Amino acid sequence: MQDQLAALLAKAAAELPALVTRPDFEAAKARFVGPNGELTALMKQMGSVPKEQKPVVGKLVNEAKTALQAHLDAALARLEAVELAARLGPAVDPTLPSPDRTPGTYHPLTLVREEMTRILRKVGFTVVEGPEVETEYYCFDALNTPSDHPARDAQDTFYLPESARFGNVSKKSSHEKYLLRTHTSSVQIRTMLKGQPPIRIVSPGRVYRRDTTDATHSANFHQLECLYVDKNVTVRDLKALLDYIFASLLGKDTKTRFRPHYFGYTEPSFEVDLSATHLPKVNKPWIEIGGCGMVDPIVFKDVGYDPEVWSGYAFGMGLERLAMLLYGIDDIRYFYQNDARFLRQFA
Amino acid sequence: MKLSRSWLQDYVDLAGVTDDDISRAITFLGFEVEQVIRTGAPSFNNVVVGHILTRDKHPNADKLSVCTVDVGPAHGGVRTIVCGAPNCDVGNRVPVALPGAVLPGDFVIKEAKVRGEPSSGMMCSAKELTLAEDAAGLLLLSGSTEVGTPINSVLPAGDVVFDIEITPNRPDALSHLGVARELAAWFKKELRYPAVSFTPAAISANPRPDLLTSVRVLADTDCPLYTATVVTGVKIGPSPDWMQQRLAAVGLRPINNVVDIGNYVMLEYGQPVHAFDAAKLASGEIIVRHATEGEKITTLDKKERTLSAGMLVIADAQKPVVIAGIMGSAESGVSADTLDLVLEVAFFRRQSIRGTGKRLGLGSDSSYRYERGVDVHSLDEAAHRFIDLILAHAGGAVAGPIHRVGSDVPWEREITVTPGYINEKLGFDIPAAEMRAALESLELVVTEEIPTEKRGPAWTFSIPSWRDDLDRPIDLVEEVVRLYGTEKIPTSVITAPGLVGNDDPIVLFNRKVADAFVGQGFNECVNYTLRAGQEIAAWTTSTHVESLALANPFVEDQSHLRPTLVSGLLESLKLNQSRGVTASRFFETGRVFLERNGQLSECVAAAFILAEETGERSWRPREAADFYTAKRHAETIAALAGIELGRQPTSLVAAPAQGWQTGHAATAGDIKHGWTATFGLVDLAHLKALGITGKVYAGFFAIVSEKVTADADRRSYKPFSLQPAALRDLAVVVPATTSASEVQKAIAKHARAAAGAAFALESVDIFDVYTGKGVPDGQQSLAYALTFRAPDRTLTDDEVNAAFTKVQADLATAGYQIRK
Missing domain, CATH: 3.30.930.10 (Bira Bifunctional Protein; Domain 2)
Incomplete structure (x- = not known):
């Protein structure tokens, strides 16, 4: 018996390490420890072993069984390791580029717009939208731009034919013509007519001018406009807003300065210059960035606000111009060509 | 608009004020400076006329010469100067920069040695004096110039031209006088008006009543005031040099004395004026009327233009001679043999001029001013100045009284404002005295002053007629902050009281x-x-x-x-x-x-x-x-x-x-x-x-x-079962044109019914679409995974099988072929 067990173990030790596939292993396992296996057959002989020898033989059988199981386990572990290696394949080359698509990119105008609205959001400005097709009232009349003002010329403003009908752009009077808004200031009027002060809004959006397209002009471009209406709003508050915006955008050292100017819907009116000599391609101590002023009382009257009670300021700027300054872009047309080599630079 | 510094200086003392200071002032007064153009020679110190006495080759350099140059006893007499220019020939008179001179570009001239030879100054080219873009050699001066004369005395007078943009609310600034008024206010200087000597009272007789027999205005809405003056016996010739230089500096080509004077007055006062050759007015008549449809006129630019009804013209007895306020006809203008003039100074309604100009696509310096607004109350003064300059520079005499048709538009405007109001709007304090001085410097006059309890004196200002843009107290806030200096607006911390809405x-x-x-x-x-x-x-x-x-x-x-x-x-x-x-x-x-x-x-x-x-x-x-x-x-x-x-x-x-x-x-x-x-x-x-x-x-x-609506309402939580799911796959063969969603809906309907109230169908998901072997042509096999689950227990195979069998039977009944 003892010899038989030893022979069996020797056989297992010789055969099992040579196994290559899992079926071979299963067959071998059955051969050794299956119901008809050799170990099973030996164990069946236990019955014929004299009673006094049983403890000794039993111990031998158990030891042999444990040893055989260890051989089997080792063989299985070896096979599994081989199988795993086969499944994994060779090691990767970590320096190969990912063949998956390149990351997406936000358009630089979106980046600038979002950065500006984020800055303004922090001081309570809510982002509003308005229609791009406007009427003469919202774009001009309500903003103190009389009907004979040159800005309203068909030479400078795109109009829609008299026959045009818009289901969702409201008119103040039926005689009004539809046009493409020339500035986002029309949103000021719609906002003030819709609600009551205090109002603090920022309205970014697309505007249109009948202009020759060149490096600095484009048939449509984007503006961003702020309006604040409350009691006791002052010129100094307006200056504080602009200082805040551009310090947030460009760093604490950035300064703004006002130059008197004229806009029909603000009084006093100013143009805003920016001191930002570190901006790319700007070699001047001051660069013009936008227009602003205190809302003209006539505008308040027109929307039904009492100018004796309410005061406010408005500020507007071109987003393309800001983006060009921030990124050092020298041609406005690049924004509208969508060359991926351009778009990927701002991700 | 272009403004000449020397011209501005006629009205405001700018001595000691640099060009940069003026640019800055214009900028902060609210007019954008687009360009500063220097004409003629800048002002030089220690650059004088020299006379080359000798020229020798430089011992150490082929291209250099060693010259002796006489610069006059006051500047050290004869100096030795090394020169590289090819034309430093003996006898030439040239500009010499003496040691101590500073040439443009901060180039300081010193006593020096050039390749070992001492040189005491520099002879200059036109380029070095910024008189030309480049130069081949020394600037050669006329032989008659006196040695030692400061160079500016022999060079054309220099001027500086500011090209500025005037905002549409400020037509009063479309003139040298208007901008000078602003500069006078900014630099706290006095504004000096031109000395006008002509007065209508000075006219004695009218020897030539035939030259202008009548002036009639048939369109008085579009032409509220029209004046015409006859000047006889003028001599057409060039205008004086100083006038030509000023006009040329601001971009106008000098033509002859009469035309130049007309332009000069317009650029001085902002009031357009016009001179007719009296001989060319048919029947000596002037009629201000609307054109008839189709009437033609050939304008100065030699283009024939067809007029429409309603366009304002100045006509003689036969034809239009001027498109009013815009452009005259070629034939009615002043020519070399003109003897007698009719001088027109008129006021036209801006909308009329603008409408006509727009329809004809025609504009001029004159129409530009009329469109933006001319001050009718300054009309007579400009007319008198026009006459003065004609008499002075074209000769002749005024014949007969001024024809003056129409009436003065009354002007009276007052605005009452307090320093307290202005400071409230600004949000910072400017002293009351400074405010008042600023407004007065713009010729606003305090007509009344009443103390108030809290806001300081209530000033009533009378507004000058050329400032139609000032109408309300808020407009004076702008004037005050403009002259205070917008650069000085203090910065402060942003105040943002809680006011947060939702983004659109x-x-x-x-x-x-x-x-x-x-x-x-x-x-x-x-x-x-x-x-x-x-x-x-x-x-x-x-x-x-x-x-x-x-x-x-x-x-x-x-x-x-x-x-x-x-x-x-x-x-x-x-x-x-x-x-x-x-x-x-x-x-x-x-x-x-x-x-x-x-x-x-x-x-x-x-x-x-x-x-x-x-x-x-x-x-x-x-x-x-x-x-x-x-x-x-x-x-x-x-x-x-x-x-x-x-x-x-x-x-x-x-x-x-x-x-x-x-x-x-x-x-x-x-x-x-x-x-x-x-x-x-x-x-x-x-x-x-x-x-x-x-x-x-x-x-x-x-x-x-x-x-587009804001975010949907907040969703509420629905409980889900933690019990195991039972899965069954089902394939149906349908025509290829049958949509997957139709089959999906049918399966879901029957499966939901089969599960009944006992448990639930959780989902039906398509996982295979198959055509090919085993599926007839024109058909497709769609395979769906059905997931059943009960909320509270594990489903038994039996109940799921029963339901699944029923689903298949029901689908078959409904006409679907189940793929086995």
Whole structure:
């Protein structure tokens, strides 16, 4: 018996390490420890072993069984390791580029717009939208731009034919013509007519001018406009807003300065210059960035606000111009060509 | 508008004020300086006339000469100067910069040694004195110039011209006098008006009543005031040098004394004036009237112009001789043999001038001023100045009284304001005395002063007639802050009392779309809203295209509002492909204009394209995009607008598929009901026509702007079962034209019924679509996974089997062939 067990173990030790596939292993396992296996057959002989020898033989059988199981386990572990290696394949080359698509990119105008609205959001400005097709009232009349003002010329403003009908752009009077808004200031009027002060809004959006397209002009471009209406709003508050915006955008050292100017819907009116000599391609101590002023009382009257009670300021700027300054872009047309080599630079 | 510094100095003392100071002042007064142009010679110190006495070759340098130059006893007599110019010949008189001179560019002249030879000064070229862009040699002066004379005395007088932009509210500043008034206020100097000596009282007799027999104004609304003065016996010739230099400096070509004086007065006062040759006025008559339709006039620019009824003209007995306020006729003008003049100084209604100019496409310095507003109350003074200058520089005598037709428009305007009010509006304090001085310096006059309790004195200012823009107290706030200096507005901490609303849902939608698509590897594009009619015709009906046309497009390829974003994205793709740039995924958000219930509606839209042909070769190719890729992205957009596209009826785009490939593009929603979505393959023929290679999948979603809503209501939690699921697979064979969703719905209906109240059908998901062996031609096999689950227990095989058997039986009864 003892010899038989030893022979069996020797056989297992010789055969099992040579196994290559899992079926071979299963067959071998059955051969050794299956119901008809050799170990099973030996164990069946236990019955014929004299009673006094049983403890000794039993111990031998158990030891042999444990040893055989260890051989089997080792063989299985070896096979599994081989199988795993086969499944994994060779090691990767970590320096190969990912063949998956390149990351997406936000358009630089979106980046600038979002950065500006984020800055303004922090001081309570809510982002509003308005229609791009406007009427003469919202774009001009309500903003103190009389009907004979040159800005309203068909030479400078795109109009829609008299026959045009818009289901969702409201008119103040039926005689009004539809046009493409020339500035986002029309949103000021719609906002003030819709609600009551205090109002603090920022309205970014697309505007249109009948202009020759060149490096600095484009048939449509984007503006961003702020309006604040409350009691006791002052010129100094307006200056504080602009200082805040551009310090947030460009760093604490950035300064703004006002130059008197004229806009029909603000009084006093100013143009805003920016001191930002570190901006790319700007070699001047001051660069013009936008227009602003205190809302003209006539505008308040027109929307039904009492100018004796309410005061406010408005500020507007071109987003393309800001983006060009921030990124050092020298041609406005690049924004509208969508060359991926351009778009990927701002991700 | 161009302003000459020397001219401005006639009215305001600018001695010691640098050009930069003036530029700065103009800027902070509210007029943009576009350019500062220097004419003539700048002012030099220690540059004098020298006379070259000898010239010898430099011992150490081939190209240099050693000269002795006489610069006059006051400057050290004869000096030795090394010179490199080829024309430093003996006898020449040239500018010599002496040691101590500073030439432009901060070039300091010193005693020096040049290649070992001492040199005591420098002989100068025109370029070195900034008189010319470049020069071949020394500037040669006339032989008669006296040695030692400071160079500025022999060079043409220099001037500085400021080219500035006048804002439309300030027509009073369209003149030297107007800007001088501003500068006087800024520099706290006195404004000196021109000395006008002519007075109507000085006219004695009229020897020539025949020259101007009558002046009639038949259009007094458009011409409230017209004056005409006859001057006889003038001599036409060049105007004085100083006048020619000033006019040339500000960009006007000198013509003759009369024309130049007219221009000079206009640029001095801002009041346009006109001179007729009296001999050319038929019957000596002047009639201010409206043109008759079709009347013709050949204007100074030698163009024949056809007038329309209502255009204001100055006519003689026969014909129009001037388009009023805009331009005179070629024939009625002053010529070399003109003897007698009629001088017109008039006031025309700005709207009339503007309307005529616009209709004729004609403008002039004169019409520019009339359109913006001329001060009628300064008219007489300008007229008298005109006469003065004519008499002084063209000779002659005034014949007869001034014809003055019309009446003075009354002017009286007062504004009452307190320092307290101004400081409240500014948010910082300016001393009351400073405010008052500033306003007075602009010739506003305090007519009354009443103390108030809290806001300081209430001043009533009378407003000068040329400042029609000042009408309300707020307008004086601007004047005060302008003269105080807007640069000095103090900075402060922003105060923002809590006032936070929500961003517009449209903003949120656009932002979320951008975030989602950037996350999916798309490049965001921005395309023009205005498109070519032909381009958008590929994407919508002809009536829609027609309704999108602008009334006044600027260029042909930007003539229509866009009805889709896809055409723009394809243009972007095409550009990248043609430039050899690898990029295949683009998206855009923006407004489009769709037809809705017979009208146009402005809609919020988002679109994307996916090109099959990326142009990129990959070491490990990935699976290409297909219709269902586009469907997923379209669902993403719709979901961000609160629409679950997967639950919406979706059908193939019907022919003509307008931009989309028939059978490979689908649509859901209808703009009639507020939104629409289309996605799938772009029409291959259209892509070919565009020159785009490879297939392109796209998606377009639009929603009427007012229907974009903020985030949906917060969802409430629904409990879900923790029990194990029971799965069964089921395949049915249906005609290839039967839609998967129809079969899915049928299975779900029967399965839900079979599960009954005992347990629940959780889902029916398609997992295989098969055609081929085992499935007859024209048929397809659709396989679905059914998931059953009970809320409270583990399902037994028996009950699930029973239900599943019933589902199959019911489907068979309903006409579905179950695939075994």
